[in-house]
Amino acid sequence: MKKALIVAPSWIGDTIMAQPLFARLHAKHPGLTLDATAPRWVAPVLTRMSEIAEVIDNPFGHGQFDLKGRWRQGRELAARGYDAVYVLPNSIKSALVPFFAGIPRRIGFTGESRYGLINQRHHLDKQALPLMVERFAQLAEAPGTPLPRPVFYPKIVSTAAMQAKTLAELTLPRPDKMVAFCPGAEYGPAKRWPAAHFADLAKRFAASGFAVWLFGSPKDHAVAEEIGRLAPGLTHNLCGTTSLGQAVDLLALADLVVCNDSGxxxxxxxxxxxIIALYGSSSPGFTPPLSDHADILSLKLDCSPCFKRECPLGHLDCLNKLLPEQVFAASEKWIAA
Incomplete structure (x- = not known):
């Protein structure tokens, strides 16, 4: 195999967790050219992966079928001469473009009964592959072959030059000490630690001499503003003001990241x-932070994880009762290092 294509997921976190698959493909196929097609909101993390040669725009929105548009893109990709394609989402629509492109080997999980569209099908054994990163890595192997372990942690690139360029573009001074808060979670409010708790934590870090920068999408700007109102003058709201690529470079400068289960x-x-990762309605058993420098905090209540977008019981105890002093105590081993 000399040239292959990745159909990337539509979520930032899922795309990050696919990077070990890309590394395995290069190890198995020296000299491989590996491209990816991805939604434009995901593409910036793929450009930070050394394994990806080119990122091709996937113009289709969440849930958009657009059969004619997918046929047109398939015919455009046909001219690129890919030997194989790895279709990471499990939907039928994600497998249509590679089929229309006539790519000979179309690899993925059976998913939504994609017989014919996927012609090298893997059948998912959730017990054998409990983690999403393992499921993606499995696609590098022949169907039915056990996954070689260990699966190495994902890696993306942010160089000192990239960081300096981003600071200059945003006219930001490089802080001596900085803690990053990521208060959003695209999936829903049941994954979001309360703004009042983030504000209390910001006061504790500020008292220890840390700048507190808040990161997220435009959808997270309002909650970040609320944190700023509750901790006046102690936070810098960058939610919605940076590109994803710029957020990557600024997060690379952080001494610690406190975050919900998010991209x-x-x-x-x-x-x-x-990292201090805060879990409420979701479970670290499927998509944990893949790092030796991460602590996961979860109260493990009887009602969680419920995997709901909003608390079905109306109290959100799984996060409301996870107190700022607990999070700060867990942080001390990292900020004291």
């Missing part, structure tokens, strides 16, 4: 930043 948590892990 930026996986970015921070792939940058090997110390």
């Amino acid at each position: 930026l948590m996986h970015v921070a892990a792939a940058l090997d930043r110390p």
